[in-house]
Amino acid sequence: MVTTFEDLVGRLGAAAVAIGAAVPPRYRSDAFRAHRGSRISDEGPSPAAVVWPRSAEDVAAVARFAKTASLSIVPWGGGTGLMGGARPGLHSLVIDLRRMRRVRRIDAISRTATAEAGIVLEDLDRRLRKRRLSLGHDPWSRPRATLGGAIGTNGIGYAGYLRGTMGDQVLGLEVVLADGTIVRTRPAARSTTGLDLKRLFIGTEGTMGIVTAATLRVFPVPEREEIHAFRLRDFPAGLRCISRMYDAGLVPSAMDFEEAFPAPALPWGSDAGPPTLYLGFAGGREIVAASWRVARRYLRAVRARALPDREARDYWRTRHDIIYAHDQVSPGVTRADVFLKDVIFDYVHVALPRSKILAYRRAALAVLRRHDVRPIGFGIWTQPELVSLEVIRPVGADRSAAKLAVAEAIDEMIRRAQALGGSMEYVHGVGVKLSHLMGEELGAGLDVARRVKDALDPDRVLNPGKTGL
Ligand SMILES: Cc1cc2nc3c(=O)[nH]c(=O)nc-3n(C[C@H](O)[C@H](O)[C@H](O)COP(=O)(O)OP(=O)(O)OC[C@H]3O[C@@H](n4cnc5c(N)ncnc54)[C@H](O)[C@@H]3O)c2cc1C
Structure with missing residues (x-):
């Protein structure tokens, strides 16, 4: 003991x-x-x-x-x-x-892998690729984030529409509860056996248990993956075109559509102007070719302009680079801390009904103007319902006033999304940053979540203060 x-x-x-x-x-x-x-x-x-x-x-x-x-x-x-x-x-x-980073088992025939929670996602993907398999979860942070953290936040990556969220790929979990009990859920493809216990630990940020290993659905390395870039006339035309593609049954392996605003305070360059669409399909050659035939028909209908292949290649090759900004340059100080010292830089990631996205865009831009916060980009990622908005405000003479202005603008934009029938966050979780909005997000459900927490962790040992618990 x-x-x-x-x-x-x-x-x-x-x-x-x-x-x-x-x-x-x-x-x-x-x-x-x-x-x-x-x-x-x-x-x-x-x-x-x-x-x-x-x-x-x-x-x-x-x-x-x-x-x-x-x-x-x-x-x-x-x-x-x-x-x-x-x-x-x-x-x-x-x-x-x-x-805890061992790969316990890869079953290449069943397309499953069991690995410990501390393995870095990129390392797991590399191990899988040696067996012609790949990890379905490919977030920007793949070179540093771990399997346990991705399950804890139920993150989503570039292939989110094709493969689902991290949680969607989990078949079974090994979890340690607050009292030290080790629970292993059965990693079956489907089960209708009452409460889906593993879901208690997916996206709950370590408040219900500590994930120590997971069995995942994994995927064959696609025969072909093709990504292209396009310039669209404006955001509404692009959204309409993308929605039609999804309605036609296309399943992109990558979709990133964003308009950029002039942002002089940005420490890196940005090309303000009409929105860019990065679109990809993966799978067998014939599936990819057929998907592109259909996609191009919809793109032509809105006069989308194809950009040089180099643009799409660079986008794809550098898609994880931003995570290295979070490496330490001295003890406790990251590259991002240094780089962003003169600005407050933040983002909102809300899931909205498609019908509300344009109204949300107008409302959000008005909220930002009122708080003197500048938009950098407004876009949708992986599927038309998942909206992202990046914002910036120079620190100026009063750093805490700038932080507060951005915080207030973000809260207001989140509440607007909730009022439109959306969810306040679809990718990064709640943590301490958004905990104060969980009452509005879950309503009476927050009390249910608290009762579950009380049952599993009566002494509140596991990650208190996170996800509103
Ligand atoms: C530049 C950048 C880009 C990003 N891009 C993406 C993206 O594209 N998609 C995306 O989903 N996220 C993204 N993120 C956010 C982040 O990478 C993810 O949330 C990731 O899943 C966190 O993994 P981690 O291992 O770093 O977890 P940590 O940050 O260490 O932990 C995250 C949460 O999970 C809990 N946790 C950690 N391990 C366990 C465990 N074993 N059991 C239970 N709980 C656990 C922690 O307590 C914490 O609450 C990005 C972050 C940065 C900095």
């Missing part, structure tokens, strides 16, 4: 435990950094300790210890979460799962 830090060191080994001043500064915050619009402090306190377990049994021992020591547990994957879901408190014990 582990009841003291000495016992913990005895169980995990000295190299797997950091206590007090030995905790590296990077654990004070994930990728929810000082440049974001927020009323919350720029980073959290240093946690009481960090541990690096190697097995589900280690994690179970840590969970039991945390309860005895009155510490809360914060599961940590790649620390790339954008909402502060992995941000610790003063009395937190961070469980960094990245030493």
Whole structure:
């Protein structure tokens, strides 16, 4: 029984435990950094300790210890979460799962793979590619984010429409509960056996359990993948065209449609102007060729202009590069912290009924004007219902006023999306950044979520304060 830090060191080994001043500064915050619009402090306190377990049994021992020591547990994957879901408190014990990174089994015939939660998504994809298979989840953050973090946030990647969210690809989970119980759900293709237990742990940001391994649906490497870029006349014409393609049954492997606004404060260049569409199809050669034949018909109908192939190639080749901005350049300081020190830079990712997207665009731009915050881009990603909006405001003389203005604009845009029948976030989760809006998001459902939490974690050990819990 582990009841003291000495016992913990005895169980995990000295190299797997950091206590007090030995905790590296990077654990004070994930990728929810000082440049974001927020009323919350720029980073959290240093946690009481960090541990690096190697097995589900280690994690179970840590969970039991945390309860005895009155510490809360914060599961940590790649620390790339954008909402502060992995941000610790003063009395937190961070469980960094990245030493649990084994691929336990690849079943190439069944197209399934079982891997530990701390494996980096790109490493898992590389392992799969050696067997002519691929991971269906391909977020911008693939070179740094882990399987457990992607399940914890139920993220979505470039192939989100073709493959679904991370959670849609999970067949079964191994999870450690707050009391140290290890639960393994059956990784079957389908089951109608009452409550789908694994869903309790998908997208709940470690508040219900700590995922230690998962069995995933994986996919054959496509025979062909073709991506092209187009310039559309304006956003409404593009949205209409894309909607028609989806209605016709096309299933893009990539779709990214965005208009760019003039943003002089942006520390990198941006070409304001009519929107660009990056569109891709993957699969057998004939399927890809037929998809392009149909897609081009719809694109011609709105006089879309094909851009040079180089544009699409560069877009695809560099699609993960932005995540390296979140690497540390000195202890606790990332490249993004340095790069974005003079601006508040933030984004909104809402899911809306298609019929409301143009009304939302008008309303959101008006909200931004009122708060003196500039739009950078407005777009849809992977499917027509998933809307993103990036914004910026120079810090100026009063940094906290700028942060507050962006936070208020974002809250207002989120509430507008909720009022239009949408969801306030479709990709990055809730963390601490959006926790205050969960009552409006879930209504009476928030109380249901709290009762589930009470049943599974009565002492509130697991990641308190996240997702409104
Ligand atoms: C530049 C950039 C681009 C991004 N692009 C995308 C994108 O395209 N798509 C996308 O979905 N996301 C994106 N993200 C957000 C982020 O990468 C994802 O949320 C990712 O899934 C987080 O994985 P992680 O391993 O870094 O998790 P962390 O940040 O470490 O944790 C995320 C949350 O999950 C919890 N958690 C971590 N591990 C576990 C576990 N084993 N069990 C239970 N809970 C756990 C944490 O406590 C936290 O609440 C981006 C982030 C950045 C910085």
